[in-house]
Amino acid sequence: VTFFRTDMKSYFVDIINLKRHTTNIPFYSVYVKKEEFNPVDYFSGRPRILLGNGFAEGDSVNRTPLDFTYRNKFTIEDMHRFLKSLIFPETQKAKPELTDEDYAFLYKYMSMYPADSQDPKYSADSYPNNHSKYIFGDKLNPSVKVFNNSGQDFGFMIDNAYIIDTENGVDFLLTAVVKCNKSNIFGEKYYEYETTGQQFMKNIGNLILRYEIENKKDGETPDFNLILNKIK
Numbered sequence: 001v002t003f004f005r006t007d008m009k010s011y012f013v014d015i016i017n018l019k020r021h022t023t024n025i026p027f028y029s030v031y032v033k034k035e036e037f038n039p040v041d042y043f044s045g046r047p048r049i050l051l052g053n054g055f056a057e058g059d060s061v062n063r064t065p066l067d068f069t070y071r072n073k074f075t076i077e078d079m080h081r082f083l084k085s086l087i088f089p090e091t092q093k094a095k096p097e098l099t100d101e102d103y104a105f106l107y108k109y110m111s112m113y114p115a116d117s118q119d120p121k122y123s124a125d126s127y128p129n130n131h132s133k134y135i136f137g138d139k140l141n142p143s144v145k146v147f148n149n150s151g152q153d154f155g156f157m158i159d160n161a162y163i164i165d166t167e168n169g170v171d172f173l174l175t176a177v178v179k180c181n182k183s184n185i186f187g188e189k190y191y192e193y194e195t196t197g198q199q200f201m202k203n204i205g206n207l208i209l210r211y212e213i214e215n216k217k218d219g220e221t222p223d224f225n226l227i228l229n230k231i232k
Contacts (some may be wrong), residue, residue, distance in 0.1 A: 001033040042073060044175040053189075066186045079149075079160050080175040087147065087162045087173070087227070104230040108149040111231060130198055135174060136209075137202030137208040143167035144209070147227075155181030157197035163209065166228075169221030176204060199204035 016135070031094040049072060050065035066138050086106065098106075114127035130138040134157060148161035158177040165171070180197040183190070191197075 003031045004167050005066055006184060027124070030113075051109070052181070053184040055185060061185055061188075062189040064120075076158070076175055079158075080173065083149070083160050083162060083175065100230070107227055109146060110149065111145055121198060123147055128130070130202070134201035135161050135162075135163065135176070135205035137198060140163070141167070145228075152180075152191075152193055152197070154186050155179060155191040156194055159201055164222070164224050164227070165209060165213070166224050168213045169217070170216055171209060171222050174205065174208060176201060202223065 030038040046069075049068040051068055052066050054061045054063040056062075085092045085095050086103075089098075089103075096102075112129055113129050113133060114122040115124055115129070128138040129140060130136075131138070132150055133148060134150050135146060135148070136144065143166045145164050145166070146161050147163075148159055150157075150159040150161075152158070156177055156181055158175075160175045163171060163172050178197045178200050180192040180194060180195075182196075
């Protein structure tokens with residue numbers, strides 16, 4: 001990381017002398033922080049994770065399982081637990097050291113759909129609701145709000161979500177990961193995210209919501225204003 005003076009004369013002199021393209025520190029720099037790395041290995045100690053029947057290497061396929069041992073630093077259990085600590089910090093022994101403003105910021109952006117973004121603007125055709133909200137799919141009852149973090153890679157689709165239904169007075173946490181790779185070859189670019197992953201996520205979200213509504217006990221409606229007031 002290098003900080004520079006806003007001295008245009010020095011800047012143009014340096015360009016003329018081609019010093020910007022050398023490995024030497026430019027004479028108009030103010031401060032340079034050289035690269036560093038953390039030597040601590042945070043490997044969890046779990047057994048090796050070998051998945052699939054092969055993986056792409058250039059134009060060919062290596063017919064050996066892909067080693068995910070050092071790719072998974074954050075287990076699904078840890079992810080679910082961390083979301084719980086964000087949504088219900090007052091009930092957790094270990095909770096994030098965040099301010100009310102931090103929580104408001106997180107809750108706002110965790111609950112937004114692509115269409116809610118003002119800068120940048122996203123096209124609904126290119127970025128439908130299920131682009132970032134896998135659970136429930138692209139059609140969602142207005143009374144349901146999803147606070148989540150999602151992602152997909154290597155044929156895996158994951159969603160880590162807190163769901164509230166203000167009309168029916170129920171809420172629940174749901175973390176799910178789906179393998180969408182029928183070929184069992186990683187890195188081929190062709191995965192069944194839409195046909196397998198999104199369909200599963202939509203179905204399981206609606207199934208659990210229906211279960212929560214049907215099994216709700218009288219007088220157990222949560223106070224959703226505690227979280228909704230933070231994102232107004």
